[in-house]
Amino acid sequence: MKTIAALSDIHGNILALQAVVADLTKRRVDAVVNLGDHVSGPLWPGETIQFLMKQAWTQISGNHDRQLVKNDPRKHGLSDAYAFKSLHAEEKKWLEQLPPTAALDKEVFLFHGTPSNDTEYMLETISHGRAVLASKDEISKRLGSSRSRIMLCGHTHIQRAVEAEEGVLIVNPGSVGLPAYKDELPDPHVIESGSPHARYAILRFDKLWSVELIAVQYDWEQAATRAAHNGRQDWAFALKTGFVAQ
Numbered sequence: 001m002k003t004i005a006a007l008s009d010i011h012g013n014i015l016a017l018q019a020v021v022a023d024l025t026k027r028r029v030d031a032v033v034n035l036g037d038h039v040s041g042p043l044w045p046g047e048t049i050q051f052l053m054k055q056a057w058t059q060i061s062g063n064h065d066r067q068l069v070k071n072d073p074r075k076h077g078l079s080d081a082y083a084f085k086s087l088h089a090e091e092k093k094w095l096e097q098l099p100p101t102a103a104l105d106k107e108v109f110l111f112h113g114t115p116s117n118d119t120e121y122m123l124e125t126i127s128h129g130r131a132v133l134a135s136k137d138e139i140s141k142r143l144g145s146s147r148s149r150i151m152l153c154g155h156t157h158i159q160r161a162v163e164a165e166e167g168v169l170i171v172n173p174g175s176v177g178l179p180a181y182k183d184e185l186p187d188p189h190v191i192e193s194g195s196p197h198a199r200y201a202i203l204r205f206d207k208l209w210s211v212e213l214i215a216v217q218y219d220w221e222q223a224a225t226r227a228a229h230n231g232r233q234d235w236a237f238a239l240k241t242g243f244v245a246q
Contacts, residue, residue, distance in 0.1 A: 002205040003027065004108065006173040008035035008154030009062070010052075012045040012083060013177025013239075016198035019218035020176050027202060033104060035154035036062020036112035038095070041178065042230035043223060045083035049091045060110050061098035062154060063118040069096040082230065107149040107205075114153070115146035119185070122153040123160050123172055126189045131156060139164040150209060157181065157191050159199050161211040171211055174199030177223075180238035195242040196220040 005024040010017050024032065034057050039045035052059065068080050069092050076084055087095075100118060102110045112118040122142055124131035134142075139162065143151070151170045159174035179193040193199065197215035204210045220239050227235035237245040 003029045003031075004104070004203045005029040005032045006035065006152050006171060006201045006203060007032065007176050008112075008173050008200075009037045009157050009175035009178060010034070010039070010048060011037055011041040011064075011079070011175070011177040012039045012043040012048045013041070013198070013223055014044040014047045014051060015223050016177045016216075016218050016220070017048060017051065019216045020198050020200050023214065023216050024200065024202070029202065031104065032057040033102075033108075033110055033152060034059040035110055035152060035173070036060050036098075036118070037064045037154065038062070039083045039087070040064035040068060040079045042079065042082045042227050042232040042235055043177070044226070045086040046088075046091070049087060049094065053091070053094055058102055058104055058110065059098060060102050060112060061095065061100050061118070062112040065095045065098060066100075066118060068092070078232065103148070108152065108203075109146065109148035109150070110152050111146075112153065113155040114142045114144070115151075116144050118155070121156050123162050123170060124156050124158060126187045129187075129189050131158060131189060131191050133160070133162070136164060139170065143168070150203060157193060157199075159193070159201065159213040159215075161201075161213065169209060169211070171201055171203065173201035174213065174215075176200060178235070178238060179242040180244050182234070182244050190244040192244055193242045196240055197242070 157175035224236040
Protein backbone atom coordinates (compact mmCIF):
# COMPACT_ATOMS: atom_id res chain seq x y z
CA MET A 1 0.00 0.00 0.00
CA LYS A 2 1.15 3.54 -0.81
CA THR A 3 -0.24 6.51 1.16
CA ILE A 4 0.16 10.18 0.16
CA ALA A 5 -0.90 13.26 2.10
CA ALA A 6 -1.75 16.23 -0.14
CA LEU A 7 -1.72 19.79 1.24
CA SER A 8 -2.32 23.10 -0.50
CA ASP A 9 -2.97 26.80 0.04
CA ILE A 10 -1.53 27.20 3.53
CA HIS A 11 -1.38 30.99 3.13
CA GLY A 12 0.84 31.58 6.14
CA ASN A 13 -1.51 29.92 8.61
CA ILE A 14 1.02 28.07 10.75
CA LEU A 15 -1.62 27.10 13.34
CA ALA A 16 -3.70 25.29 10.73
CA LEU A 17 -0.58 23.71 9.23
CA GLN A 18 0.57 22.38 12.60
CA ALA A 19 -2.85 20.82 13.19
CA VAL A 20 -2.81 19.16 9.77
CA VAL A 21 0.71 17.82 10.28
CA ALA A 22 -0.25 16.41 13.68
CA ASP A 23 -3.21 14.67 12.09
CA LEU A 24 -1.35 13.22 9.11
CA THR A 25 1.49 12.02 11.33
CA LYS A 26 -0.94 9.64 13.03
CA ARG A 27 -1.78 8.13 9.64
CA ARG A 28 1.75 6.94 8.77
CA VAL A 29 1.88 8.38 5.28
CA ASP A 30 4.67 7.48 2.85
CA ALA A 31 4.93 10.94 1.29
CA VAL A 32 3.64 14.49 1.71
CA VAL A 33 3.08 16.86 -1.20
CA ASN A 34 2.42 20.59 -0.94
CA LEU A 35 0.73 22.25 -3.90
CA GLY A 36 1.57 25.92 -3.47
CA ASP A 37 0.43 29.29 -2.08
CA HIS A 38 2.47 28.75 1.05
CA VAL A 39 2.72 32.12 2.78
CA SER A 40 0.68 34.92 1.19
CA GLY A 41 -1.62 36.52 3.75
CA PRO A 42 -1.73 38.56 7.00
CA LEU A 43 -0.91 35.70 9.39
CA TRP A 44 2.49 34.06 10.02
CA PRO A 45 4.40 33.95 6.69
CA GLY A 46 7.85 33.80 8.30
CA GLU A 47 7.04 31.01 10.73
CA THR A 48 5.25 29.07 7.99
CA ILE A 49 8.05 29.20 5.45
CA GLN A 50 10.65 28.32 8.08
CA PHE A 51 8.66 25.20 8.89
CA LEU A 52 8.18 24.26 5.23
CA MET A 53 11.85 24.71 4.35
CA LYS A 54 12.75 22.00 6.87
CA GLN A 55 10.38 19.37 5.46
CA ALA A 56 11.41 16.53 3.15
CA TRP A 57 8.22 17.04 1.15
CA THR A 58 7.63 17.48 -2.56
CA GLN A 59 6.66 21.15 -2.80
CA ILE A 60 5.70 23.27 -5.80
CA SER A 61 4.95 26.92 -6.43
CA GLY A 62 1.50 28.50 -6.50
CA ASN A 63 0.46 31.72 -8.17
CA HIS A 64 0.95 33.75 -4.99
CA ASP A 65 4.43 32.29 -4.46
CA ARG A 66 5.35 33.27 -8.00
CA GLN A 67 3.85 36.75 -7.62
CA LEU A 68 5.69 37.32 -4.35
CA VAL A 69 9.14 36.81 -5.80
CA LYS A 70 8.73 37.72 -9.47
CA ASN A 71 6.29 40.64 -9.56
CA ASP A 72 7.12 44.25 -8.81
CA PRO A 73 6.54 44.63 -5.03
CA ARG A 74 4.86 47.99 -5.72
CA LYS A 75 2.09 46.06 -7.50
CA HIS A 76 1.51 43.47 -4.77
CA GLY A 77 -1.96 43.03 -3.32
CA LEU A 78 -2.43 43.29 0.45
CA SER A 79 -1.77 39.60 1.16
CA ASP A 80 1.34 39.33 -0.99
CA ALA A 81 2.66 42.65 0.33
CA TYR A 82 2.41 41.55 3.96
CA ALA A 83 4.21 38.28 3.24
CA PHE A 84 6.89 39.93 1.09
CA LYS A 85 7.81 42.35 3.87
CA SER A 86 7.96 39.50 6.39
CA LEU A 87 10.33 37.19 4.51
CA HIS A 88 14.14 37.16 4.50
CA ALA A 89 16.19 36.92 1.32
CA GLU A 90 16.92 33.19 1.68
CA GLU A 91 13.23 32.49 2.19
CA LYS A 92 12.31 34.40 -0.96
CA LYS A 93 15.03 32.50 -2.80
CA TRP A 94 13.52 29.19 -1.66
CA LEU A 95 10.14 30.26 -3.05
CA GLU A 96 11.76 31.39 -6.29
CA GLN A 97 13.37 27.99 -6.80
CA LEU A 98 10.18 25.96 -6.38
CA PRO A 99 9.01 24.28 -9.61
CA PRO A 100 5.52 25.02 -10.99
CA THR A 101 4.78 21.30 -11.43
CA ALA A 102 6.25 17.99 -10.29
CA ALA A 103 5.82 14.26 -10.85
CA LEU A 104 5.85 12.22 -7.67
CA ASP A 105 6.13 9.05 -9.70
CA LYS A 106 4.74 7.78 -13.01
CA GLU A 107 1.18 7.89 -11.63
CA VAL A 108 1.02 11.15 -9.65
CA PHE A 109 1.37 14.64 -11.15
CA LEU A 110 1.30 17.88 -9.12
CA PHE A 111 0.32 21.40 -10.20
CA HIS A 112 -1.36 24.40 -8.59
CA GLY A 113 -4.07 25.73 -10.92
CA THR A 114 -4.05 23.80 -14.18
CA PRO A 115 -1.00 22.01 -15.62
CA SER A 116 -0.14 25.05 -17.75
CA ASN A 117 -1.57 28.01 -15.78
CA ASP A 118 -1.27 28.61 -12.03
CA THR A 119 -4.11 31.15 -11.99
CA GLU A 120 -6.74 29.09 -13.83
CA TYR A 121 -9.28 26.99 -11.96
CA MET A 122 -9.04 23.27 -12.75
CA LEU A 123 -12.32 21.85 -11.45
CA GLU A 124 -14.52 24.93 -11.01
CA THR A 125 -16.31 27.40 -13.27
CA ILE A 126 -17.71 30.77 -12.14
CA SER A 127 -21.48 31.03 -12.39
CA HIS A 128 -23.59 33.82 -10.84
CA GLY A 129 -20.74 34.88 -8.58
CA ARG A 130 -19.96 31.44 -7.21
CA ALA A 131 -17.63 28.58 -8.09
CA VAL A 132 -19.45 25.48 -9.31
CA LEU A 133 -18.19 22.14 -10.58
CA ALA A 134 -16.98 22.48 -14.16
CA SER A 135 -18.22 20.18 -16.91
CA LYS A 136 -16.16 17.20 -18.03
CA ASP A 137 -15.46 18.94 -21.33
CA GLU A 138 -14.18 22.05 -19.55
CA ILE A 139 -11.96 19.97 -17.28
CA SER A 140 -10.54 17.91 -20.15
CA LYS A 141 -9.75 21.08 -22.10
CA ARG A 142 -7.92 22.57 -19.12
CA LEU A 143 -5.81 19.44 -18.75
CA GLY A 144 -4.30 20.08 -22.18
CA SER A 145 -1.98 17.24 -23.05
CA SER A 146 -1.25 16.33 -19.42
CA ARG A 147 -2.61 13.01 -18.21
CA SER A 148 -1.72 10.95 -15.14
CA ARG A 149 -3.68 8.47 -13.08
CA ILE A 150 -3.66 10.90 -10.14
CA MET A 151 -3.52 14.66 -10.74
CA LEU A 152 -3.29 16.86 -7.66
CA CYS A 153 -4.22 20.54 -7.83
CA GLY A 154 -5.02 23.41 -5.46
CA HIS A 155 -5.79 27.10 -6.01
CA THR A 156 -9.58 27.13 -5.51
CA HIS A 157 -9.48 26.00 -1.85
CA ILE A 158 -12.40 23.63 -2.57
CA GLN A 159 -12.02 19.94 -1.67
CA ARG A 160 -13.00 17.74 -4.59
CA ALA A 161 -12.19 14.38 -6.15
CA VAL A 162 -13.29 14.20 -9.78
CA GLU A 163 -12.89 11.31 -12.22
CA ALA A 164 -12.50 13.64 -15.18
CA GLU A 165 -11.81 10.88 -17.70
CA GLU A 166 -11.46 7.16 -17.44
CA GLY A 167 -8.18 6.55 -15.64
CA VAL A 168 -7.70 10.23 -14.64
CA LEU A 169 -8.61 11.18 -11.06
CA ILE A 170 -8.15 14.86 -10.19
CA VAL A 171 -8.02 15.74 -6.49
CA ASN A 172 -8.04 19.15 -4.85
CA PRO A 173 -7.25 18.70 -1.12
CA GLY A 174 -8.79 22.05 -0.20
CA SER A 175 -7.02 24.80 1.71
CA VAL A 176 -5.02 24.25 4.88
CA GLY A 177 -5.13 27.89 5.88
CA LEU A 178 -7.93 29.92 4.26
CA PRO A 179 -11.46 28.47 3.98
CA ALA A 180 -13.08 31.35 2.07
CA TYR A 181 -12.16 34.33 -0.10
CA LYS A 182 -13.44 36.83 -2.65
CA ASP A 183 -11.81 37.34 -6.06
CA GLU A 184 -12.41 39.48 -9.13
CA LEU A 185 -10.95 37.17 -11.79
CA PRO A 186 -12.00 35.77 -14.18
CA ASP A 187 -15.27 37.35 -12.96
CA PRO A 188 -16.25 38.60 -9.49
CA HIS A 189 -17.00 35.61 -7.26
CA VAL A 190 -16.69 34.10 -3.81
CA ILE A 191 -15.17 30.80 -2.70
CA GLU A 192 -16.70 29.40 0.48
CA SER A 193 -16.00 26.05 2.11
CA GLY A 194 -18.68 26.61 4.74
CA SER A 195 -16.65 25.89 7.89
CA PRO A 196 -13.35 27.14 9.38
CA HIS A 197 -11.57 23.76 9.39
CA ALA A 198 -8.07 23.19 7.98
CA ARG A 199 -8.37 20.84 5.01
CA TYR A 200 -6.16 18.29 3.31
CA ALA A 201 -6.45 14.90 1.60
CA ILE A 202 -5.09 11.39 1.96
CA LEU A 203 -4.69 9.18 -1.12
CA ARG A 204 -4.10 5.46 -0.76
CA PHE A 205 -3.15 2.91 -3.37
CA ASP A 206 -3.96 -0.73 -2.68
CA LYS A 207 -4.68 -2.23 -6.11
CA LEU A 208 -6.94 0.80 -6.65
CA TRP A 209 -6.70 4.45 -5.56
CA SER A 210 -8.95 5.78 -2.80
CA VAL A 211 -9.28 9.37 -1.56
CA GLU A 212 -10.13 10.69 1.90
CA LEU A 213 -10.96 14.40 2.17
CA ILE A 214 -10.20 15.57 5.71
CA ALA A 215 -11.21 18.64 7.75
CA VAL A 216 -9.21 19.30 10.93
CA GLN A 217 -10.02 21.50 13.92
CA TYR A 218 -7.49 24.06 15.12
CA ASP A 219 -7.54 27.40 16.96
CA TRP A 220 -9.11 29.45 14.17
CA GLU A 221 -10.16 32.13 16.66
CA GLN A 222 -6.49 32.89 17.25
CA ALA A 223 -5.84 32.99 13.52
CA ALA A 224 -8.79 35.36 13.04
CA THR A 225 -7.51 37.60 15.83
CA ARG A 226 -4.13 37.76 14.11
CA ALA A 227 -5.74 38.72 10.80
CA ALA A 228 -7.85 41.43 12.43
CA HIS A 229 -4.80 42.79 14.26
CA ASN A 230 -3.10 43.12 10.89
CA GLY A 231 -6.01 45.04 9.43
CA ARG A 232 -7.72 42.23 7.53
CA GLN A 233 -11.26 41.92 8.81
CA ASP A 234 -12.16 40.05 5.60
CA TRP A 235 -9.71 37.30 6.50
CA ALA A 236 -10.83 37.32 10.14
CA PHE A 237 -14.44 36.63 9.14
CA ALA A 238 -13.44 33.92 6.63
CA LEU A 239 -11.15 32.20 9.12
CA LYS A 240 -13.87 32.08 11.79
CA THR A 241 -16.74 30.98 9.58
CA GLY A 242 -15.66 29.53 6.24
CA PHE A 243 -17.80 32.16 4.51
CA VAL A 244 -17.19 35.57 2.95
CA ALA A 245 -18.62 38.57 4.81
CA GLN A 246 -21.59 40.11 3.00
